[in-house]
Amino acid sequence: MIQIFLSKLRGFARETKASASVEAAIIFPVVFWAYAAMFTYYEAYRAQAVAEKAAYTISDMISRETEAITPDYMTNARHIYKDLSGLSPGETALRVTLLRWDANQNRFKIDWSQRRGDIPRLRNRDVRDYDALLPPLIANERIILVETASDYEPAFSVGLAPRVIETFVYTRPRFAPQIVWDSNG
DSSP, rough: OOOHHHHHHHHHOOOOOOOOHHHHHHHHHHHHHHHHHHHOOOOOHHHHHHHHHHHHHHHHHHHHHHHHHOOOHHHHHHHHHHHHHHHHHHHHEEEEEEEEEETTTTEEEEEEEEESSSSOOOOHHHHHHGTTTOOOOOTTTEEEEEEEEEOOOOOOOSSSOOOEEEEEEOOOOOOSSSSOOOOOO
C-alpha cells in the first residue's frame, strides 16, 4: 500500500504537464498573502516613523516658545500632532512635561505636566523610571518631554495585531531657560 502511494507521489513530482489556471489557483493566494503582509508591515513601520517625526515637531515647536503655554495651546498642539501623524482615525494622546534636574537629590523633578487625551498624568515618582532614557543635565537645567500615544489598526490581518504607537521625545528649551505654564491663558 505504501509502495503504491510512494510511486504515485513520485510520478506526480516528475510530471511536467499542467494547466496554467490550476497553477495560478494554487499560487495566487500565497502571492496575495505575501503582498498584503509586506504592505501591512511597511505601513506599520511608516506609521511609527511619521508619529516619531510629528512628536519631534511638537517638541521643537514648544522648545522655541518664549510666551507661556496655555490650555488652548496644548489642545491645538494635540490637533497638530494628530494631523501631522495621520493616525487620526483612532484615539491620539499627548503629554508635555517640563522636567528639572535636581542635583541635590540626583533626580529629575516635574515643574509642570499637561496632557490631552487618554494618557495618564505624570508624577514625580513616575519620572524616576525615566533616568536611563533622559540625558544628563547640570543642576536646575530643564528639559521638555513630549510623549504621545496613538491607536494603530493594521490594514490586513497577517499576524500584526492592533497596537498603540508611543513616542518619547525630549528637547532643551531654546530661547528661554524654561517654558512657563499658564493655566489661566
